[in-house]
Amino acid sequence: MERAHEITGIGGIYAVLVEVSNRPRYAFLVLQLVAEAADGRGQAGPFIAEGGVPVLLRKWLCSQLLPMSEQPARRAALRARVAAALKDQLTGDAEHDATRIDAAVEEQVQAVGRTNVSRAISDLVRAGLMTRHYAGYATNHKNRGGGRHAVYVVKPAVLALLRKPTTLRRPGTPAANPQGELFAA
Numbered sequence: 001m002e003r004a005h006e007i008t009g010i011g012g013i014y015a016v017l018v019e020v021s022n023r024p025r026y027a028f029l030v031l032q033l034v035a036e037a038a039d040g041r042g043q044a045g046p047f048i049a050e051g052g053v054p055v056l057l058r059k060w061l062c063s064q065l066l067p068m069s070e071q072p073a074r075r076a077a078l079r080a081r082v083a084a085a086l087k088d089q090l091t092g093d094a095e096h097d098a099t100r101i102d103a104a105v106e107e108q109v110q111a112v113g114r115t116n117v118s119r120a121i122s123d124l125v126r127a128g129l130m131t132r133h134y135a136g137y138a139t140n141h142k143n144r145g146g147g148r149h150a151v152y153v154v155k156p157a158v159l160a161l162l163r164k165p166t167t168l169r170r171p172g173t174p175a176a177n178p179q180g181e182l183f184a185a
Helices: 010-020 024-037 057-069 072-085 094-127 156-162
Strands: 047-050 053-056 130-136 148-154
Touching: 010 024, 010 094, 010 156, 024 057, 024 094, 024 148, 024 156, 047 057, 053 057, 057 094, 057 148, 072 094, 094 130, 148 156
Parallel strands: none
Antiparallel strands: 047 053, 130 148
């Protein structure tokens, strides 16, 4: 499904995603984050420097997108389910049990986040907006995860659209109001 040559703007990217993805807005956000992390050739990964510490690209994407899914009611329901599942393993020490439950909740949230990112990346690859390959010590291993980490490459035409330079204003000059004055004197 090579459609990248048809795309002329951000709306075109989104239109392609609407055709191939059940969650086009999420996929577009993932594409934007990958483009932001990519080098000049459009390649991002397998590691991203976050605060001077290398982090796996998928984990970084997941952490960037985590605020979208944080809803207090859903998190409380997840915490209750995790606590019920762990009730046989809890010690009765409230502080220790709370720490254990929090860790299990965080682990489950991260797993769901990684799955969502992987689905979005698959949609982007299917749409022809990017490619993916794996880097690591066992690149030709029959096990897809065999010590390898994902590298995502945004197509050059798509990268150019996502990185269009914005027009710069000189400091001190008033911004033009495209909607006109509300109250004309």
